Amino acid sequence: MRTIDDFTVPKEYEAPIEKLLKKIVRSLVDKEIMPYRRTFDEEWRHNPRIESFYQKLFVDIGAQRFLWPAEYGGWNVGGSNWIGTAAYVVMEEIARADTGLAVAFGCGIGWSNFMIAFLPMRRNERLLEEISNLYTKSDKPVIACMAMTEPQGGSDIENTEIEHGRTIQTTAELDGNEWVINGHKLWPTNSAEADLYGVICTTKRGSTDDRDLAVIMVPADKPGVKRGEPYHKAGMAADLNTDIWFDNVRVPDYYRACGPGEDMVFFKSTLDNIGVLGSISYCVGAMKNVYEILKEYVSKKTYHGRPLKENDAIAGVLSDITAKIEASHLMARQFARMIDRPDQYGSYFSSEIRAKSRATKLFVCERCNEVCSEAMDILGIHGYDRDHDIEKQWRDVKMIQLWMGGKQICEMETARWFYECETL
Amino acid sequence: MRTIDDFTVPKEYEAPIEKLLKKIVRSLVDKEIMPYRRTFDEEWRHNPRIESFYQKLFVDIGAQRFLWPAEYGGWNVGGSNWIGTAAYVVMEEIARADTGLAVAFGCGIGWSNFMIAFLPMRRNERLLEEISNLYTKSDKPVIACMAMTEPQGGSDIENTEIEHGRTIQTTAELDGNEWVINGHKLWPTNSAEADLYGVICTTKRGSTDDRDLAVIMVPADKPGVKRGEPYHKAGMAADLNTDIWFDNVRVPDYYRACGPGEDMVFFKSTLDNIGVLGSISYCVGAMKNVYEILKEYVSKKTYHGRPLKENDAIAGVLSDITAKIEASHLMARQFARMIDRPDQYGSYFSSEIRAKSRATKLFVCERCNEVCSEAMDILGIHGYDRDHDIEKQWRDVKMIQLWMGGKQICEMETARWFYECETL
Amino acid sequence: MVKKDVFLYPKEWVTEEDETLADSVRDWADKEVMPNRQEFDEDYEDKLVGPAMKKLFVEIGLQKMVWPEKYGGEGLNTPAVSSMLVRVLEEISRADSGIGFIFANTFCSLLPIILEPDINDELCSELAPLFCKSNDIKTVSLILPDFGDPEIRTDDDFYGLTAQVTAELRDDGVILNGRNVRPINSGSTANMFGVISSAGDGDLLYVLVPENTSGIKRGKTFFKTGLNSDKNADLSFDKIKLPKKYVVWKGSDMKVIKEILSWKALCDSALCVGSIMDVYETAKRWGTDRVIHYDQTLKENPLVAAVYADVSKDIVSSRLLTHNLARILAKPEIYGESWNDDVFSTARSISLTVMNASCEAINKAMETMASEGYAREGNIEKHWRDVKSIKNMIGGEIPAKMDVTRYFFECKNI
């Protein structure tokens, strides 16, 4: 019988430990998440099951030691040339059960460490050591959060090519050997439960000089950090979003990630590489889950006295869904590979990779929304009840399309590169 | 400046001579086809320019010697483990200029030789020698044609999994050591100009036994072969389609391709492998051409006093087009790779490859239709004139979706495998 | 607030009385729902929905209106009620589609006994007081054929779909049986059930079942995507027995089912239109207040404006089509009866078109609002969930499509 593992995997791109990783994560989510995920929506304020899952995945299995350099107690996977694929596979597997958890995981351990440790720029050893210790030595899950969006400006902050940080309202001022941070961020993944914030701020309001953009690490327990209640959303309840206010928050000067100019590169890479890799993995994970649920339903329920899947019209929809998953998965795997092999595909800081990453997110998110919606429609009057989980995926995945500047910025970044537009 | 070569090529899948092949074919079509293709539509009855192009490509460059085994005077590319990719690249390049020419090329030299020579079944040496000599020794282009569709039955003949040849009306009877063929075929590529027909027929009308399906080679100059006038179509004028009647046509018994049972495998492979590889390469070639034309148009014409491409709304459409091309191209390249590497992806006779090939054709054709249509809409009141060639591609590519059983059979084959349907 | 005619509709077909009623429903919505509508979704203890509904159903009196005058109603029980229905449902759905959905399905369930010229006097005289004299909300839960389930039944009762309930007609009454029965609406709360059941001999029955009939068991109210003001639950009918008078219709020609579905198509469409007109208001406000690129109003960005064009187009068309369907149902003398195949197929066609356009419109509007489109407080995502749920309750897109093709292409077996 065909399963989600029958979608084509480009064999040439498989990571060395890919199959093992898949197996470990799938068995964990099948046990810890799948049986309970239907209740997540009502537990959007507080969900103890997620904490227990984090403990198992981050600490017991050791995911939070995964990426770090060996010299700081990590497993150095972040330095391998298959990190993109490995990260993709893990996130896809979690997303199959719950995309909210997958993004919480992706953002929680993904960006900060990977970036600081492995970006080919000035390595901020002192900060790296501090953060790495936080992750590798802790026996509690450590959750990070990248705080970028602000109350106004749409996707201006993410629109680095045009705005160059001009609209950022959160400020960082150097006072002696400390940064003083003031501002208001909202919506980021993990914002309501993070231990560590990476705050996108400006050292000079209104500036369009890339060097004035700063990424500064702010531990959540610093005085002046205040956060709101979790938002109530259409779905994706496992990811807790809220407002964060920084009121004269002081951190040491070396908490700035990389420094003037390089912070902008860091920030872009967070969006273009890790952000996109995550987004498309969540979409594909959700779609594969839709496939497996749908398959069971259409094999059981009948129409004209025969299983739904034997009706040509329904089979037509099933096959459209399948083709979209196959295409999205292949596109996603290609992108993961491009992250793994800059020697083949060029630096992942390049404008080419940025454009292609956005084109990929644009395309995969759109297909994912369609797949979930079409599947729901097949279920008829059972499509809208919690029992089949497809409606959950439908609600959850819309968020992926909307975040990181949404669909429009993907369109602008894609057009800008492929058509040499200058003013978008 | 970005060009059609900036769509992502999976580096790991590149064929050894891929770049060279591209260059040779592109320079040929840029010179011989591009400047003249606008007139093809009015020359649908007879087009001398195409003949000259064939002479250059098939004979002078030697494309018709390309695939054959070395022992029969060929270059043995058909036996390489990069034949799928190499064939894909060549067909895509021709299709960029004219999909009708590309399919005429693909069918003209592609299927017959490749299949007989390299399918892992009984090798019909006597036939192979005869046909290979036809190709490798001729100083004129040799054009082949696979005759399958009949006046009734929709896609029944192509629907081998369900019909098993039951509806084939063209018969082959063994009379001594000769096959006697009777029947009526219509629509196949090259039918109006082929030198050699591969005729799908049955040795027993109404049979559902795969062994009764026969693929028999019929040289066009045999007595009893009659063909009609070329059809007048919506586009794709460079491919000449017509009716063919076989009236007691006699050929030697060894002109049957492989024999009972194996002919069915041969036929399926023609559709699932070569047919699909061709179809998707034509689509991608056309889409890339649309991209380059469109790019020029939106860079020049203005709206609100600025180039069209600098209008965000138009850029949005441009980027959707781009993402569709990128996705289709990647999916197509993956399929070519799967043909190249049965060691990695399994035999290309498998039901898995069949299903995935159809899913790929389904998906890529649909995107291609959308891309051409959206591009045409951007052009406004210039969209419908011959001058921009986009309307030509729009008219031409619809055919690709319709042939080989059309969209519906792609849907049924995909659903059948991924959902284990039994009665579609 | 959007003027009621920003999106043009054939005003000639809507009477002044219809507009007056629609205006009072709009007032009700603004007062009773809008101020705290975000909480309507999780109003598990019925502190908000019930009281608001009561005002609408009882005080404004919707539940009384559609009954014949001679039985205590207000006599809006002619086909000409359709345009009023559309305007009223538009206004309810603008605030909360779930409440509109309950009213719509109650109305559709009662149609076969209340609608001129075929009034069922026996049942009207018995049931009208319940709806016209009570101070409580009264609703009917509609139970239609569904996909089959091999563990229960898979018979082809209604063009490939299976009746969820079986009926055994005896001399002294009718016995209904069914388990895991999924109603369209109000399974947890309805005062009556309108049930399509199969007699097994090729005939279908439409039976009205009072809630207190012994042998009815209601399951737990389940969580669902949207329409959360409506509390739904699966039911079981364990050999429930009813007097024959409750068998409203019996036959093999599907007449009553098609009548109900044609009117349900109208109501569903009107609910969708109400929703997307509110989405329009919200999106417009957002697009006007939000600034990007330092000094550009969001709605002035051409890419966003292109999305708004798609949203607007969908509303323009959906509203016009819905009002046209109302007219078609209002004038059987011109367009034919609601159960005729041409009207039935046209109704199903229009409702599919409107639902799809509405889902698409909301989906796109969300995409211009970034995360706010996804937050409860953005007031868009609820419509997105509600309208998708309405579409689900059409009973599967493919069977609905077959209803369209069957007439236009004269098919027999689909």
Add this chain to the structure above:
Amino acid sequence: MVKKDVFLYPKEWVTEEDETLADSVRDWADKEVMPNRQEFDEDYEDKLVGPAMKKLFVEIGLQKMVWPEKYGGEGLNTPAVSSMLVRVLEEISRADSGIGFIFANTFCSLLPIILEPDINDELCSELAPLFCKSNDIKTVSLILPDFGDPEIRTDDDFYGLTAQVTAELRDDGVILNGRNVRPINSGSTANMFGVISSAGDGDLLYVLVPENTSGIKRGKTFFKTGLNSDKNADLSFDKIKLPKKYVVWKGSDMKVIKEILSWKALCDSALCVGSIMDVYETAKRWGTDRVIHYDQTLKENPLVAAVYADVSKDIVSSRLLTHNLARILAKPEIYGESWNDDVFSTARSISLTVMNASCEAINKAMETMASEGYAREGNIEKHWRDVKSIKNMIGGEIPAKMDVTRYFFECKNI
């Protein structure tokens, strides 16, 4: 042949006279076009199109009808002509959209001088005889703003689009200039040109230009995707000089352009509807005659039937919407004037919806016909090319979308 009301439309709005005229156009189509319509596309020597058009334009008399009675016309020059126009264009387009397209654009070009209540007596008395008394076909070629070209002009004259012709108003007349001018229709053959031109001072002019004006040069008739009964060619106006009376309108409020575009939206929609109703006929015939799986009628295959449902839905909606737009234009006293922003935006919205639905419907119908969908003899691909061409002639989808959003979202800069 499909009955004219298989797809319901608001018959109440169509008069008996309208239907009678439509019937005679249907007869014309069946007799003059249908028997050899496949050849209309390549009728380079005008052996078929011209004679057929002449019967329609002159003998049946379409070109005379819309002129005021007092100038020799038949007085169908009121807004109420809209429903007749739709029915007639439906019938023409069923057979050949190109011919309908010529008539539609001729009508739209003349609107500003012939339509009640704003009749231009001077031009009517001069021009009416040309159209009403002649035994030859008389047509007007419409020239609208287009995307700009840096080698010519890129001014923002009409919401970002550039007038293709510039005008210089002098005391003794007007001088027009333009090169590479692309008309909407009939560049090769028209007897007159209806030209939107820019005065350079923010004002636009609508000028009627007789074909014999010196300085007009017509390019070669070009090959195009569809609408091949219409012979189009680029033009150049080399300082052509005209008396002032030919300046029909001058202003900065876009009034006349919006009026023309609103009516053009109606005509384009009606043409699309006529096309897809014929596509429906052909697809139905094919689906009924064709056998697959040995003994299954094609249309009984559920997958094919699902495609047919999409096709049917698109026709149901498109036809209703088009007739609604006709009503909106027919009744300015209820819905407002055709150049008002709400009517203009609604018209643009409906025409976009109808065009897209029509393109989609034909596209899908083709997909059920395998190669036959692609062959000329299948009689579908011509509609596919024609309708796509009509859509192209809207002047770019994005500008049209901006026309929709500008009103509904109150945008200023798009």
